[in-house]
Amino acid sequence: MRRRWLGPTQPWWGAAFTAPVLVLLVCFKFWPMSYAAWLSLTNASLTDRARRFIGVSNYVRLSHDTTFIGALETTARYVGATIAVSMVLGLALAVLINQKVPARGVFRTLLFLPAVVPLIVVPILWQFLFHPYGLVNNALKALGLHPVNWLLSPQGAVGALVVATAWRLTPLCMVIYLAGLQSIPGELYEAAKVDGAGAVRRFQSITLPMLKPTLLVVVVFAITLTVQNFVLALVMTGGGPDNASTTLSLFVYQTGFLGFQMGYASAAALVMLLIIVAFTVVSLRAFRIEE
Amino acid sequence: MRRSRLVLVATLLAVVLSALLLGSGGRAARSAPPGFPTGSITLTMFGSDEAPGFHVEERLIAEWQQLHPNVTVQAQQTPLGPGFQKLSTQLPSGGGPTLFAVFEPWIEGFVPYMVPAIPAAFGLASMRQIYDLYLPHSLDAQSRGGAIYCLPNSAPAWSLLVNKPLFTAASLRIPEDIPRTWAQVAALQKKLTKYDANGQLVRRGFGIRYTAGPQWYAMLFVATVESQGARVLDRDGTPLLTSPAAANAMRVFQENAVAPTITKDVQTSPYQDFADGLDVMSYGGANAVSFAIRLNPDLKGNVYVSQLPSLSGKPGGSPKYSFDYCVNKNASAAEQFAAWSLIDYITSHGVVRFMNTGSITPRKNVFEAPEVKSTPFIEVFKNELIYAQRLPQTRHWGQLQAAIQNGVQKVVFKNVPVPQALQEMQQEYLQAIGK
Known part of the structure; x- marks a missing residue:
């Protein structure tokens, strides 16, 4: 009787094993999120212990705040471009290094290196590369193109952030794609070859459909990481010039930790969360797999 | 006999130690x-x-x-x-x-x-x-x-730092030609700024740090306004950023902007351009000289320090x-x-x-x-x-600094007219503090 109670089929084992993680999630995810949601309905400030419930005033203020609206637009451009570049380039690299080529392991390691560079090193490194007389502009000149004022012009600043973020994000996408590619049965390609399908046709008809679940993971992962990322904008451009590269996450940071307005910053953070959730839901629908 | 000698030595040691402690500086050195x-x-x-x-x-x-x-x-x-x-x-x-x-x-x-x-x-x-x-x-x-x-x-508090060899190489004399007003700095920019055969900037008279953090120009803006007897915030915290004094301060940035995008100054190394010899003149506190010398030991003995320029030429153009x-x-x-x-x-x-x-x-x-x-x-x-x-004592320094940063960047990088930039600066500050 006692042995049965401790037996591996007892349902309470599941609860016992998930409980520690659930406790961690509640303490470090759900509780802070709920607290932020509460703060967004108050006038909480780091400089004033007294706080008052003000309803949706912070959200109404956000709807009129031109800096916030500008940050939304910048975030849309920054996230859209970064994800497009990272996903396409990541897939191309994954397909390439999935081939049986000599020294494949070395190539994989080299391509993955940007992902393991410490986050704070990335913006400092790219600051030097994007110097008006730096390597990037020298390369542009060598190709007969005009140099770009990367960090101190409204167009260049967002472009620079996209390049620097994609440089780090692409290898991460690549690894996820690679795992997806390796799970596709080789027989499918062999059968397609026998049927006379070329490389492009095989990619369109086998690789892309079979990668659908992986694409979903990559999209959600890339959106979350890019929307939340503020270190690059903070260090590389400081959100400038004239707020041209202020992203939503940087706006939240500046409002909360430089402006001390935690209630207002929490409201902006909640909007950011809703945007991520909305994009995730859209992605789930777009990449839905029929069982 | 031996005991009394020991007492004498101990007394002498105590006196010497006390004197050393007293002579080593502040009151705190004496004792608990x-x-x-x-x-x-x-x-x-x-x-x-x-x-x-x-x-x-x-x-x-x-x-x-x-x-x-x-x-x-x-x-x-x-x-x-x-x-x-x-x-x-x-x-x-x-x-x-x-x-x-x-x-x-x-x-x-x-x-x-x-x-x-x-x-x-x-x-x-x-x-x-x-x-x-x-x-x-x-x-x-x-x-x-x-x-x-x-x-x-x-x-x-900031002073004017001058790279002596580069300054005198342009046939300028120290201290006679050291600028005391911002107008004099602007006039010297033409004389000191040089480009190479490829059109690349190799020397600039005076460089303002636009990429090393907003404090480097927000505080200069505030000090320039206050050196005219005006304020950036009134007693109630209302911004006074569209005043004639603010316009004068903004023109300092407008008139001294020479290739402002060409810089290696970063937050962690704000004196890089001065240390590299790109900027002949720069600004910073007493620690700036030793910081720059750490970056470029050749600067040792080659930096002249003078009062930071102001609009009037009088002392007080620097923030504290x-x-x-x-x-x-x-x-x-x-x-x-x-x-x-x-x-x-x-x-x-x-x-x-x-x-x-x-x-x-x-x-x-x-x-x-x-x-x-x-x-x-x-x-x-x-x-x-x-x-x-x-600096003004306000709980909204972060917002004020950001608004000034954006205002200056509008003028310097986007050529927005000064009155328009000031107006937008004022609006941005009010919006950021929720008014």
């Missing part, structure tokens, strides 16, 4: 002040953000601990940004280190979590006596209602700010007393900090020390400290 708490005490500390400053702190803490063996100090070097974030979250929730270093504009925001100086911890009878240890007005920003809430470990030690209100009474005693000890040894880092502590005994008196240009730095404009 009466009333110093007994029992085991642990102080936690967020120290200086730069390694040389923190090494000085570690050394002085070790000396102080010998005087107070019942106290353990756990100090950590704390970069300003992360330190600010930690304090922002820890202090309001009742936590945080016993003592911490802050950047002057943060004082207004953190003052609810600070405890005022305890004169007894300094071995003094009143707050007034602590004020008397410092240069006039050097504790204005640290005071609230006649009480001192923080003490500066470093109080930079500081990095300060403060004590956590959440600490116990014994910890607060010990913490203020430690702060007294460190700040009374400003000479040690100056000799190791070039940072000036505005405590009077620093300027009386022979090694400081013999430092080149020390009178220039001291004069700047006396005449410099202090």
Whole structure:
């Protein structure tokens, strides 16, 4: 009787094993999120212990705040471009290094290196590369193109952030794609070859459909990481010039930790969360797999 | 006989040791002040953000601990940004280190979590006596209602730094041709700025740091406004950013912008362009010279320091700010007393900090020390400290700095007319503070 109670089929084992993680999630995810949601309905400030419930005033203020609206637009451009570049380039690299080529392991390691560079090193490194007389502009000149004022012009600043973020994000996408590619049965390609399908046709008809679940993971992962990322904008451009590269996450940071307005910053953070959730839901629908 | 000789030697040793302790600087060096708490005490500390400053702190803490063996100090070097974030979250929730270093504009925001100086911890009878240890007005920003809430470990005011070889190579004389007004700086820009055969900038007369953090031009803007007798905020905190004085300040940036995008100045190395010889003239506090020399040892003996230019040519064109030690209100009474005693000890040894880092502590005994008196240009730095404009005390410094940053960037990088930029600056500030 006692042995049965401790037996591996007892349902309470599941609860016992998930409980520690659930406790961690509640303490470090759900509780802070709920607290932020509460703060967004108050006038909480780091400089004033007294706080008052003000309803949706912070959200109404956000709807009129031109800096916030500008940050939304910048975030849309920054996230859209970064994800497009990272996903396409990541897939191309994954397909390439999935081939049986000599020294494949070395190539994989080299391509993955940007992902393991410490986050704070990335913006400092790219600051030097994007110097008006730096390597990037020298390369542009060598190709007969005009140099770009990367960090101190409204167009260049967002472009620079996209390049620097994609440089780090692409290898991460690549690894996820690679795992997806390796799970596709080789027989499918062999059968397609026998049927006379070329490389492009095989990619369109086998690789892309079979990668659908992986694409979903990559999209959600890339959106979350890019929307939340503020270190690059903070260090590389400081959100400038004239707020041209202020992203939503940087706006939240500046409002909360430089402006001390935690209630207002929490409201902006909640909007950011809703945007991520909305994009995730859209992605789930777009990449839905029929069982 | 032998015993009396021993007593004589011991007495002599005691006299010599006392004389050494008395001669080594401030009051704190003498002995533990009466009333110093007994029992085991642990102080936690967020120290200086730069390694040389923190090494000085570690050394002085070790000396102080010998005087107070019942106290353990756990100090950590704390970069300003992360330190600010930690304090922002820890202090309001009742936590945080016993003592911490802050950047002057943060004082207004953190003052609810600070405890005022305890004169007894300094071995003094009143707050007034602590004020008397410092240069006039050097504790204005640290005071609230006649009480001192923080003490500066470093109080930079900016001066004009000139690369002597590059300046004289352009047939300019020192000190005759050193500019005293911003108009003179603008006139010299043409003479000093050079491009190579490919059209690349190789030399610039004077460079304003646009990529090393907004403080480098936001504070210059504020000081230029205040040097005209005007203010950027009125007593109620209403912005006065569209005033004629603000327009004059903005024109300083407009008229001195020479290839402003060509720079290697970054937050962690703000004097890079001056050290590299790209900028013939630059600006910074007393520590700037030693910082630049660390980057380029060839600058040693080749930097001339003069009063920072102003609109009128008179002293007072520089901002005055500081990095300060403060004590956590959440600490116990014994910890607060010990913490203020430690702060007294460190700040009374400003000479040690100056000799190791070039940072000036505005405590009077620093300027009386022979090694400081013999430092080149020390009178220039001291004069700047006396005449410099202090930053506005506001809880919205972050928003004000951001608005000024964007206003200046509009003018310098987007060629927006000055009146329009000022108007937008004013609007942005009001919007950011929710008015």
